[in-house]
Amino acid sequence: MLAAAVPAGGVQAAQDAAVRVEENVRAAPNGVLLGRLAPGGRFPVLEAQGQWRKLALEGWVWGESLEGVSRQGFDLVVSADGGENLRVEPQGRVLGRLEEGTLLHEVERDGRWVRVHRDVWIWAASLSDVDDEPGPGRDADPGPVDPARVPWRTVGASGGAVLSAPDGDTLARVRPGGQVAVLARRGNWARVRIEGWAWLPEGEGADEARPAVQADLTPDRVVAEPQAHRGAVVVWDLQFISLERAEPIRTDFYEGEPFLLARALDGGQVYVYVAVPPERMEGLETLSPLERIRVTGRIRTGAASLTGNPILDLLDLERR
Numbered sequence: 001m002l003a004a005a006v007p008a009g010g011v012q013a014a015q016d017a018a019v020r021v022e023e024n025v026r027a028a029p030n031g032v033l034l035g036r037l038a039p040g041g042r043f044p045v046l047e048a049q050g051q052w053r054k055l056a057l058e059g060w061v062w063g064e065s066l067e068g069v070s071r072q073g074f075d076l077v078v079s080a081d082g083g084e085n086l087r088v089e090p091q092g093r094v095l096g097r098l099e100e101g102t103l104l105h106e107v108e109r110d111g112r113w114v115r116v117h118r119d120v121w122i123w124a125a126s127l128s129d130v131d132d133e134p135g136p137g138r139d140a141d142p143g144p145v146d147p148a149r150v151p152w153r154t155v156g157a158s159g160g161a162v163l164s165a166p167d168g169d170t171l172a173r174v175r176p177g178g179q180v181a182v183l184a185r186r187g188n189w190a191r192v193r194i195e196g197w198a199w200l201p202e203g204e205g206a207d208e209a210r211p212a213v214q215a216d217l218t219p220d221r222v223v224a225e226p227q228a229h230r231g232a233v234v235v236w237d238l239q240f241i242s243l244e245r246a247e248p249i250r251t252d253f254y255e256g257e258p259f260l261l262a263r264a265l266d267g268g269q270v271y272v273y274v275a276v277p278p279e280r281m282e283g284l285e286t287l288s289p290l291e292r293i294r295v296t297g298r299i300r301t302g303a304a305s306l307t308g309n310p311i312l313d314l315l316d317l318e319r320r
Contacts, residue, residue, distance in 0.1 A: 017053065017127040018042045021161035023170055025057065025096070025120035030231045034120055035083065037096035045127075046119060053127055057120045059086040059095045063112045066104070074103035076116060086116075126161070126170045152179050153190075162192065164231065164300070164313075183278055184254050191254055213296070219270035222310045226302030233298050233315070238262035238272055240291045243284055252304045252311055259311075260284070265292065273311045275300060280314055292320035
């Protein structure tokens, strides 16, 4: 385990937590992506904020992949194309990978290796200190499943994480032996559906269950800062152009995934892709070109790898 050195004036860690699934780390909750941690690393928890945890991330990086800077209180930046590994010790086990452009504090040097530190935020469900036991009523039977309707797969002995996208954050964990319905595939990634029961007493947490819409987040702002707003929920007025299916070259989608091609009516006339879950396809074939729609969606990415346009995951659609 790393003995993290918190910079002077920093918050002292109350406990350590182990990373139990591969997960993104960010500069702030839902903030800029800084890297991705591998399962098994243990780091001090500095702060809790809702379903996010602030970690004191520390490890060793190959010095030639770093450059000296003086920016935002940091003195190093990851300069290697594609980022660089963070290790438990020089040439040791990989703790994760840092994105190119990630700012860091230098702690010490050992030859051509540099020990670095950075406070980061991670989704709480990806840490071992988060209670993942179901609440009361966990023995309720959801009833039989008709296997003819959709292919079901049994999760292996190590369990599995369900992510918002192949490069997204963890939404849930499936226990070993749990079943998921496979809706679509993209290589070794599968879009899945889980059926089960959650303890949600009537009226309890109703306000928190509603997604917080970021009303001032326009398409042009997302394009200007594509890494800063992933996961944010927005309501945008769009002009529908066409209903498409993703080709293999569109790597931000799974092959064949349906999406709406649309244009923003404000925010710089930016083109927007709206990914449509299969169960929401009904009625969308009747949309007319240039028809105005109001879309509530969660930002999958601020810049599609092929075109640089924002991609939303559809939550709701209103014909205007």
